[in-house]
Amino acid sequence: xxxxxAVYAALLERVGEAHPRPRIDPVRxxxxxxxxxxxSFPVIQVAGTNGKTSTSRAIASLMSAHGLRTGLFTxxxxxxxxxxxxxxxxxIDGAVLASAWEELQLPLEVxxxxxVAAGHGPITFxxxxxxLAFVAFADAPVDVAVIEVGMGGEWDAxxxxxxxxxxxxxxxxxxxxxxxxxxATIARTKAGIIKPGSVVVSxxxxxxxxxxxxxxxxxxxxxxxxxGRDFSLLEDRVAVGGRQIDVVGIxxxxxxPIFLPLFGHHQAENATLAIAAVEAFFGxxxxxxxxxxxxxxxxxxxxxxxxxxxxxxVIYLDAAHNPHGAAALVAAVTESFDFSELALVVGxxxxxxxxxxxxxxxxxxxxxxxxxxxxxxxxxxxxLKRIAEEEIPGMPIELADSLPxxxxxxxxxxxxxxxxxxxVVGSVLLAGEAIAFARSEGWSAA
Numbered sequence: 242x243x244x245x246x247a248v249y250a251a252l253l254e255r256v257g258e259a260h261p262r263p264r265i266d267p268v269r270x271x272x273x274x275x276x277x278x279x280x281s282f283p284v285i286q287v288a289g290t291n292g293k294t295s296t297s298r299a300i301a302s303l304m305s306a307h308g309l310r311t312g313l314f315t316x317x318x319x320x321x322x323x324x325x326x327x328x329x330x331x332x333i334d335g336a337v338l339a340s341a342w343e344e345l346q347l348p349l350e351v352x353x354x355x356x357v358a359a360g361h362g363p364i365t366f367x368x369x370x371x372x373l374a375f376v377a378f379a380d381a382p383v384d385v386a387v388i389e390v391g392m393g394g395e396w397d398a399x400x401x402x403x404x405x406x407x408x409x410x411x412x413x414x415x416x417x418x419x420x421x422x423x424x425a426t427i428a429r430t431k432a433g434i435i436k437p438g439s440v441v442v443s444x445x446x447x448x449x450x451x452x453x454x455x456x457x458x459x460x461x462x463x464x465x466x467x468x469g470r471d472f473s474l475l476e477d478r479v480a481v482g483g484r485q486i487d488v489v490g491i492x493x494x495x496x497x498p499i500f501l502p503l504f505g506h507h508q509a510e511n512a513t514l515a516i517a518a519v520e521a522f523f524g525x526x527x528x529x530x531x532x533x534x535x536x537x538x539x540x541x542x543x544x545x546x547x548x549x550x551x552x553x554x555v556i557y558l559d560a561a562h563n564p565h566g567a568a569a570l571v572a573a574v575t576e577s578f579d580f581s582e583l584a585l586v587v588g589x590x591x592x593x594x595x596x597x598x599x600x601x602x603x604x605x606x607x608x609x610x611x612x613x614x615x616x617x618x619x620x621x622x623x624x625l626k627r628i629a630e631e632e633i634p635g636m637p638i639e640l641a642d643s644l645p646x647x648x649x650x651x652x653x654x655x656x657x658x659x660x661x662x663x664x665v666v667g668s669v670l671l672a673g674e675a676i677a678f679a680r681s682e683g684w685s686a687a
Contacts, residue, residue: 244339248373249322251342256365263396267356268368272401274348275372278379282312284402285518288390288431289410289444291566292511295503295543296410299515301387303529305329306537307519312378312386314371314399319545319560319673320680326374328381330540341377345369367391371398385522395433407434407463408518409443410511412450413565425449432457440521441465442491444514466491466525468510472517477509479576488513491520494528501538504547505573512538545672547573550679551663554655555580556648558665560672562589564597570666574605581660582607584651587625588614588644588671595620598667599632605664608654610639612647614671644674 242250256262272279285304287297294315301313313327323332353363371391378386388404390397412428428450435441435457443454445468458465466472475495476487483502486509489495501512519529545560547570561570574583585606589595599609611625620628622640629638641647648663655661665675 243335245321245323245333245335248338248342252366252369255369256362262362262365262368263393265396265398265400267352267361267364268372268398269401270355271345271348271352271364271368272372272375274351275345275376276379278372279375279402281379282383282386283522284386284388284404285406285408285522286388286390286399286402286404286434287408287410287518288394288397288434289408290413290427291563291569292410292444292507292514293389295508295546296408296511296514296518297387297389298543299512299538299541300408300518301327302330302541303515303519303533303537304385304387304522306533306540307523307529309384310381312374312381312383314374314378314386315389316367316370316391317669317673319669320677324544325370326377328378328383333377337380338373338377341373341380344376344380345373365398368398371401375402390431390434393427393433394431396430397434400434403436404434405439406518406521407436407439407441408514409441409446409454410514411444411565412446413563423449425453428453429457435461435463437461437463439463440525442514442517442521443467444510445469464521464525466517466521468513468517472513472520474509474513477506484509486512488516490528491517491525492528496528496534497531499534499538502541503543504577505569506576507569507573508543508546544676545669547577548672548676550665550676551652551684553684554652555662556652556655556665556675556679556684557662558672558675560669561666562593562598562668564594564601567598567601567666571601571605574664578662579660580662582658582662584654584661584663585609586612586641586644586647586651586663586665586675587629587667588612588622588647589620589625589667590614590616590618590670591620592618593620593668595625595628596632599629602666603633603636606633606636608637608639608651609633610641610647610651612641612644612671614668615644615674616670644671645678648675648678
């Protein structure tokens with residue numbers, strides 16, 4: 242077992258990341274015993290419902306292009322555990338990660354014992370993961386870290402950082418059982434990442450969400466820049482292999498047209514937010530050098546987001562797993578591709594809104610193959626088939642026992658006529674399974 246695999250196996254023995262605990266003091270205690278590594282570098286922290294990972298990756302790529310050694314922490318991973326911890330755009334070396342994990346062993350022992358003695362659960366998977374990232378980034382050392390929030394914000398394990406810039410991507414309903422029943426409540430929790438004297442950079446928001454963000458910014462004496470008011474995406478055009486965007490930054494500077502090698506209007510929005518976040522970090526009155534934008538976005542990839550994994554037939558995957566993400570995906574597919582027919586391979590975790598997801602995907606589907614995700618938290622294929630038949634009446638629905646079976650069935654259909662393609666969607670875990678399977682099969686684009 243490699244160093245990274247051993248670390249992952251040890252973390253999996255803890256309460257999983259799907260079951261976060263609304264607490265932060267034990268995380269802070271663990272970090273203190275490890276030397277408070279999260280305070281040794283400036284942080285840009287990213288919270289929101291959709292677009293967090295893509296926006297975080299864009300910010301990190303721009304910071305690296307600026308010449309700063311950059312750490313990026315995102316979750317979950319698609320295939321390899323080391324994807325969650327990136328140094329200058331590459332997954333961390335397994336031996337380096339194992340060394341950071343070794344540093345955490347004594348602090349973990351102490352805090353676990355304290356928590357159990359007080360009648361509380363020990364440090365969870367995600368709590369340990371976040372502090373592990375901070376230790377690894379401090380050891381590197383990085384000049385700046387871009388930290389994606391796991392869930393929520395206020396009590397998320399990442400929120401022991403003192404973020405110089407707090408970034409809020411669009412906020413919508415998700416994880417309602419944990420975060421609250423309405424957008425305002427969820428926004429209040431996510432706005433918990435705002436720290437005294439920081440700069441807050443927000444995407445377009447529902448008015449109720451923006452009100453909560455503005456209130457938190459005022460309370461913490463933090464400057465607030467909102468897309469559409471303080472910075473803007475002026476124009477977004479489809480281009481060969483991606484998009485071309487016109488952006489006006491926080492200081493009012495109109496940038497030359499920027500090429501973005503990603504599909505979908507939502508990625509143009511994410512890129513605009515990333516530019517504003519980096520401007521806020523360096524000082525809002527200073528536009529970013531054009532060469533930084535060219536290099537940063539030129540190197541940008543977004544794994545799991547309309548990622549091509551097969552060419553004969555064409556197979557894409559996308560990690561969209563809620564109605565808001567599915568709607569953005571549908572818009573991207575409709576605008577960027579010209580398939581005559583599209584088969585969806587869909588698997589969804591049980592805590593997600595399967596009905597809303599399938600209804601949102603309906604406009605681009607010509608047939609659907611449902612499959613379980615390789616997880617004990619998966620919705621069964623039978624239940625997903627029932628939901629699909631309700632949400633997309635008249636649609637041909639096929640049932641598969643596994644993703645390889647679903648892909649074999651959908652690929653067979655796609656190969657029987659010109660212009661057909663396959664899209665795997667519904668879960669980050671399913672996307673990761675599809676990438677790993679495509680690689681094992683030797684598909685040319687995997």
